[in-house]
Amino acid sequence: MGVSVVVPTRDRPELLARAVRAVLAQQYAGAIECIVVFDQSDTHIPDVPTGPLRTLRVLRNTRTPGLAGSRNTGYLAASHPVVAACDDDDEWLPGKLVAQTALLAGHPEASIVATGIVVRFAGRDIPRVSADEVLTFHDFLRDRRMEVHPSTYLARRDAVVNGFGLVEEEIPGGYAEDYDWLLRAARTGPVVCVRQSLVRVNWHDGSFFTSRWEMIDQALTWLIARFPEFAGERRGLGRLQGQLAFANAALGRRRRALGLARAALLRHPTNRQAWAALLVLSRCVTPDQVIGFGRRIGRGV
Structure with missing residues (x-):
């Protein structure tokens, strides 16, 4: 073959x-x-x-x-x-x-x-x-x-x-x-x-997507609309909302990021992306620090 x-x-x-x-x-x-x-x-x-x-x-x-x-x-x-x-x-x-x-x-x-x-x-x-x-x-x-x-x-x-x-x-x-x-x-x-x-x-220190938060926000919003089945999967939808919250926190869109993080945590209280977004909004860490930590343990945001 x-x-x-x-x-x-x-x-x-x-x-x-x-x-x-x-x-x-x-x-x-x-x-x-x-x-x-x-x-x-x-x-x-x-x-x-x-x-x-x-x-x-x-x-x-x-x-x-x-x-x-x-x-x-x-x-x-x-x-x-x-x-x-x-x-x-x-x-x-x-x-x-x-x-x-x-x-x-x-x-x-x-x-x-x-x-x-x-x-x-x-x-x-x-x-x-x-x-x-x-x-x-x-x-x-x-x-x-x-x-x-x-x-x-x-x-x-x-x-x-x-x-x-x-x-x-x-x-x-x-x-x-x-x-x-x-x-x-x-x-x-x-x-x-x-x-x-x-x-x-x-994995490299830099990534094509790392700093392109606006595009990530648009793409994940597109993906949720593309698959209506996410509405019936609380954990999966919460994960994408947590990623959207993180992208918007990185963009400085506080209100949208907070709303998305809240929605994500209501669906999945241990959602790591949503908690990471809240840490960025509180200025405890930067988006790059979060990404760097994730890569050191073999995970993305």
Whole structure:
């Protein structure tokens, strides 16, 4: 069973070469096609070995600029019946494709097969593995399950192109496009997880999204409207409201942040995002300090 792996990239040649090398080095008996999609940057062919049943293609993003358009460009160009993804700053670990394709074969009802991850930040490795092998749409409404990371996704190409659909390119700023995609996929069938850390996710001091609070506010508001099912999931809706509260606290919108934090805590009293928003509003901590602490323990806001 051949697998096409899409690696979106922009101006990170050294990280890209590391990611592509790890994809093509998988000890997998089937064919692997690595499709590098350059977004708003000059294309080049990464200097990595290929070998038998290993091919490397380079494309330019022809769709909406950004991560979503780049992924979709790759999925539509894929030659094999199974597609997978890897961000250009992450690394597949040995055994990933073998474990995932075996699980996919054993679960024909699955929409996506994922694996656990190991988060690397500031020289420290923090494993994150799903507690459950099978996750449903309701599970993802309740909790984003951050260990189910986009760099671990593997799915049948036909399901992506003609089933639950391509990555949404209209979500504001492209923020949480992976969560939207995951929810749509889980509506059609369960997400099955290899309960091993088989992708290294590299976190950096800076992030494209860290300071873009206005865009995050718009994107999460869009996501709640997109999935009316959140109204029936108190914990899940409270989590998103807590994230919105934090974004608005970072923007200095005190009244909106307080209202969202209150709504979040009424739904889920231990909601950490809402409490973090209140700490920012009280000026006990800054948003960057909260994010830095979360990263040190392998968690986002």
